[in-house]
Amino acid sequence: RFGLWAPQKMDPIAPRPEERCTTQNVQRVIDEVGFGSFQIMMLCMTGGVMFAEGSEMLIMGSITTLLHDHWGLDPWVRGLMVSIVFIGFSLGNLLSGIIGDRYGRRPAILLSYLMIGGFGLATAAATGPVMMITFRFFVGVGCGIGFPSVYSLIPEVCPTQHRGTVSSLMIGFMPLGELYAAIGVLLIDPNLEGTTGHCELGYEPSIVGVVKEGAAYRSRCSWRTLCEWGALPAFIFFTFSFLFLYESPHWLASQGRTEEVEKILKTITVQNRMTSVLVPRFLSTHSARESMRSQQVTFAQAVAILFSSLYFATTVFMMFAHFTKDFCVFGLAYVFPQFFAAHGTYSPGIELTITASLALPGVLLAVLIMRWDAIGHIQAMSVTALASALCAVGMLEAAPDLLSSPMAYCVKFLTLAYFIVVVVYTAEVFEAAFRNTAVGLCTCVGRVGSIIAPLMFELTHHSSGGSFDIFLLCIITFLTTVGILCNFILTKETKGRSLGETEQVDLETKGEYGTMKEEKAS
Numbered sequence: 382r383f384g385l386w387a388p389q390k391m392d393p394i395a396p397r398p399e400e401r402c403t404t405q406n407v408q409r410v411i412d413e414v415g416f417g418s419f420q421i422m423m424l425c426m427t428g429g430v431m432f433a434e435g436s437e438m439l440i441m442g443s444i445t446t447l448l449h450d451h452w453g454l455d456p457w458v459r460g461l462m463v464s465i466v467f468i469g470f471s472l473g474n475l476l477s478g479i480i481g482d483r484y485g486r487r488p489a490i491l492l493s494y495l496m497i498g499g500f501g502l503a504t505a506a507a508t509g510p511v512m513m514i515t516f517r518f519f520v521g522v523g524c525g526i527g528f529p530s531v532y533s534l535i536p537e538v539c540p541t542q543h544r545g546t547v548s549s550l551m552i553g554f555m556p557l558g559e560l561y562a563a564i565g566v567l568l569i570d571p572n573l574e575g576t577t578g579h580c581e582l583g584y585e586p587s588i589v590g591v592v593k594e595g596a597a598y599r600s601r602c603s604w605r606t607l608c609e610w611g612a613l614p615a616f617i618f619f620t621f622s623f624l625f626l627y628e629s630p631h632w633l634a635s636q637g638r639t640e641e642v643e644k645i646l647k648t649i650t651v652q653n654r655m656t657s658v659l660v661p662r663f664l665s666t667h668s669a670r671e672s673m674r675s676q677q678v679t680f681a682q683a684v685a686i687l688f689s690s691l692y693f694a695t696t697v698f699m700m701f702a703h704f705t706k707d708f709c710v711f712g713l714a715y716v717f718p719q720f721f722a723a724h725g726t727y728s729p730g731i732e733l734t735i736t737a738s739l740a741l742p743g744v745l746l747a748v749l750i751m752r753w754d755a756i757g758h759i760q761a762m763s764v765t766a767l768a769s770a771l772c773a774v775g776m777l778e779a780a781p782d783l784l785s786s787p788m789a790y791c792v793k794f795l796t797l798a799y800f801i802v803v804v805v806y807t808a809e810v811f812e813a814a815f816r817n818t819a820v821g822l823c824t825c826v827g828r829v830g831s832i833i834a835p836l837m838f839e840l841t842h843h844s845s846g847g848s849f850d851i852f853l854l855c856i857i858t859f860l861t862t863v864g865i866l867c868n869f870i871l872t873k874e875t876k877g878r879s880l881g882e883t884e885q886v887d888l889e890t891k892g893e894y895g896t897m898k899e900e901k902a903s
Contacts (some may be wrong), residue, residue, distance in 0.1 A: 383791030383897045389557060390528055393528075393635025394560070399663040400662075400663060400771070401663070402634050402637065402639040402663035403634060403643055404631045404634050404635060404813050406631050406633055406634075407634045407642060407646070408541065408631070408662065408879045409879070410646050410649075410660060410661070411538065411539070411630070411646070411649065411657065412417070412540045412541050412542075412879065413655075413658045414585065414646075414649050414650050414653050415540055415652030415653065415655065415710075415857075416539070416540050416543045416547075416651060416653075416773075417649075417654065417655070418652050418654075419538070419627075419649045419652040419653050420528035420538060420539050420540075420543070420547060420653075421579045422652070423534070423538050423623055423626070423627065424535065424547055424551055424798075425533065425549060425621070426490075426618065426621060426625060426626040427490065427531035427534055427535055427616075427620045427626075428531075428550070428551045428553075428554030429494065429552055429554065429614065429615070429618025429619075429621075429622065430490060430493055430494070430497075430527035430528065430530075430531045430554075430556065430618075431531070431551060431554040431555040431558065432554040432557055432558035432561070432618070433497045433498070433524075433558060433614045433615040433618060434497070434524045434527075434528075434555060434558065434560040435467075435495065435554070435555035435556060435557065435558025435561075435562070435737075436559065436561050436611045436614055437501055437524070437558075437562075437611050437612070437615075437710075438466070438521055438714070439558075439559045439562035439566075439611075439737065440562045440565070440566075440607050440610065440611030441462065441463065441466060441562060441611075442714075442715075443562075443566050443607055443873050444504075444604045444607050444608060445459055445462050445463065447603065447607075448510075448513070448604060451604075452509065452510055452830070454510060456623060458514075458802070460516055460835055460836060460839065461514060461520060462510070462513065462517060462652045462834075463715065464835060464836065464892060465514050465517050465518045465611035465833050466517050466520060466524075467520040467521060467647065467711070467832040468518065468521065468675040468810055468828075469517070469519060469520065469521020469522040469523075469524070469525060470521045470522075470524055470525040470528075470824075470828040470831070471525060471825045471828040471829065471832070472521075472522050472525060472618060473493075473521060473523060473524060473525020473526040473527075473528075473819045474525040474526075474528065474529060474822070474824045474825035474828065475525075475821055475822070476522070476525070476526055476821075477525060477526045477527070477528065477682070477817060477820075477821045477838055478529060478680060478816075478817050478818035478819075478820070478821030478822060479527065479528055479680050479818070480492070480530075481529060481530040481533060481632075481817030481818075481821070482632075482680070482683065482814070482815055482816070482817040484819050485628050485629065485632055486530040486531075486533055486534040486537075486628060486629045486632060486817065487534075487627070487628045487629075488525065488582075488868070489529075489530035490527055490530050490531060490534070490622060490626060490818075491524055491619065491622060491623060491626070492523070492526055493523050493524065493528070493529075493530070494523075494615045494616070494618055494619035494622060495523070495615075495619060496522060496523025496526065496549065497520055497523040497612070497615040498515075498612050498613075498614075498615030498616040498619060499523075499612075500516045500519040500520045501516075501520050501611055501612030501615060501790065502522065502608070502609060502686070503516045503818045504520070504611040504612075505605045505608035505609050505612075505790060506607075510870070510889050514597070517755045521649065523615075525824075525825075525828070527719040528820075528824055529821040529824055530549070530817060531551065532678070532804055532807065532808045532822055532824075533632075533808055533813075533816045533817050534549050534629050535551050536548060536805075536807070536808045537629040537630065537631035537632065537813065537816075538627070538629060538649075539691075541877065541878065541879045542550055542877065543874060544805075544809070545750075545751030545752075545758070545805050546700060546708055546748055546751045546752055548751075548804065548805045548808065549747040549751050549801045549805065550744070550748065550796075550800070551745075551771035552744070552747075552800065552801045552804060553741070553744035553748075553801075554798070555740075556737055556738075556741055556744065557741075557744075558614065558783065559695040559737035559740065560734065560737040560738060561614065561780075562610070562611055562737075563734040563737045564734065565607060565610040565611070566607065566734075566748060567731070567734060568612065569606050569607055570602050570603035570606075570607065571603075571731070575582050577597055578799050592812075602867045606805070620748065621761070621854070623868040625644055627648065628641070628645065629813075630642050630645045630646055630649075631813040631847040632813055633645070633814075634809070634813070635813045635814040636662075636805070639663040639814050643660055643661075643663060646660045647660050652741075656901060663795075672765040680818060681816075682734065682815075683750070683815035683818040683819070684818065684822070686815060687811075687815070687818070687819055688725055688846035689703070689820065692819075693706060694870050695755035695810060695820070695870070695871060695873070696822070696823070696871075698866065698867065699803070699806075699807050699810075700764070700821045700822070700823050700826040700827070701823055701826075701862075702803050702807075702823075702824055702831040702863050702867070703827030703830075703865065704826055704827050704829060704859075705766070705830065705859040705862075705863050706794055706796075706799060706803050706804075706827055706830070706831030707721065707827040707828055707831040707834075708798045708831065708833070708834045708855070708856070708859060709769065709796045709800075709828035709830075710796050710800050711831035711834060711853070711855050712799060712830070712831070712834025712837075712838060712856070713792065713793065713856075714836065715834065715835045715838065716838055716849065716852065717789065717793070720776075720789060727864075739790055739793040740784050740793060740794060740797045741792055741794075742794040743794030743795060743796070743797030743798045743800075743801070744797065744798075745791070746765075746794060747797070747798045747802060749796075750764075750765075750798065750802065753878075754877065757874045757876045757877075758802060758805060758806040758809070758848070758874065758875055758876045759806070759867055759868065759871045759874055760868075762799065762802045762803060762806060762825065762863070762865075762867050762871075763864045763867050763868055764863075765795055765798045766799050766860045766861070766863045766864035766867070767803055767860070767861065767864035767865075768795050768862065769792055769795040769796045769860050769862045770800055770856070770857045770860035771858075772788045772789075772791040772792045772795060773788070773792050773853050773856050773857050775788030775855060775861070776788050776789055776792065776849065777849075777850050777854075778848060778849075778851055780852055792813070798807050798859075799860070800809070805821070806871075806875060806879045807823050807824075808820055809819055809875035810871075810873055810875055834852075837852060837855065838852045838879070843862045
């Protein structure tokens with residue numbers, strides 16, 4: 382529950398003040414302690430979910446190419462191998478809301494690592510398309526369980542002024558995972574042609590096959606080796622997370638678990654070398670505990686709150702923003718290999734490496750936006766969406782050919798910056814008691830975009846005689862809609878404000894929400 386290291390001797394000379402165990406008071410202590418090694422450790426442990434997802438997704442695209450001729454896959458099966466992962470994402474996102482808000486962020490993240498690694502490794506033993514599709518579905522469920530929990534946990538352990546930056550860096554682990562996978566393709570099978578007949582029979586780990594047969598095994602069964610390569614990061618991150626990942630103090634406070642909140646806050650002061658900061662003695666009387674527990678909500682009640690008049694507009698709009706984010710980012714990830722194939726002469730492995738590297742400037746842009754106090758999250762969402770749409774116009778057939786590739790590069794990193802801003806705002810605008818459920822629902826709807834994007838592209842690409850324009854016009858329309866409407870629909874700016882402060886404002890000023898809690902308590 383607390384990670385490997387318990388707090389060391391932390392009894393300050395001065396008496397500790399007594400305070401109510403609210404998320405506002407918890408955030409105040411975190412802000413006083415500031416940023417340090419604790420947040421860096423949590424960043425690495427949560428970023429692993431993004432890293433493992435990026436690795437698995439790029440590997441899946443590569444092995445689908447390898448297995449196309451090997452298993453004689455028709456277009457529907459090839460498309461299903463990609464889409465089934467996103468269907469699993471959607472189910473995992475819903476499950477994450479239940480697990481993360483009921484049992485905590487840490488169990489959901491550990492379960493995610495186990496499922497990504499376990500079922501990712503199992504794909505290396507698949508003997509046919511049905512088994513492969515089944516295993517890929519559960520890989521997607523694992524990713525879906527992890528995403529909302531890491532999105533929620535990082536803002537809940539970071540100082541207010543560093544919250545957006547650290548969240549951006551965490552999402553930046555995803556292109557690093559893609560880069561890791563692309564390097565694996567370069568090392569294992571750069572031309573994606575190292576698979577021969579009957580490779581699926583008599584499975585044995587690649588390291589055993591290489592020892593027995595040498596390089597001949599790698600050229601005969603490269604898809605198996607790629608599956609194992611893609612699953613490896615999840616096991617590494619699981620091991621470290623089991624030892625070093627801590628539960629969210631915000632979530633513990635929302636559950637009334639005051640002693641555990643104090644222990645984690647003391648751990649933060651020790652690891653950040655700020656032992657001079659006094660951790661309050663949070664009230665743990667029966668009445669205080671009952672007061673906090675009366676604010677706990679079930680999954681059904683959380684959904685009711687999200688669709689009440691208090692949060693309805695924000696919830697629905699953020700669902701559409703997530704749909705747009707996934708349609709663009711994952712749809713373009715599917716389209717870019719074909720788009721760049723018409724403009725390059727490199728091997729698939731090199732092209733994948735270049736494409737993965739293009740996302741890194743998007744992470745840097747998002748970090749700069751988060752550090753720029755003059756731009757709030759809502760304005761950043763508008764700017765990145767509209768800039769992405771404008772650059773996508775340069776990819777249309779009517780634009781000069783000279784602009785096609787440069788504009789594609791710009792769209793690649795601008796859409797990732799938009800991706801990060803949307804995730805950061807979603808994780809901050811909802812309360813801790815049902816934050817995981819809110820993020821899970823929004824990302825679940827977003828996955829619909831990633832599911833239909835490849836299918837829409839294939840259908841429009843085929844019906845239009847090989848044109849990319851219809852798909853690109855969909856991207857331009859969605860991004861423009863978000864960029865314009867977010868300034869009118871989203872009313873609560875969260876940048877630079879304590880999570881506890883925004884939650885306290887909601888509790889004190891929104892009578893409807895208080896009424897719902899009173900009805901629940903009765």
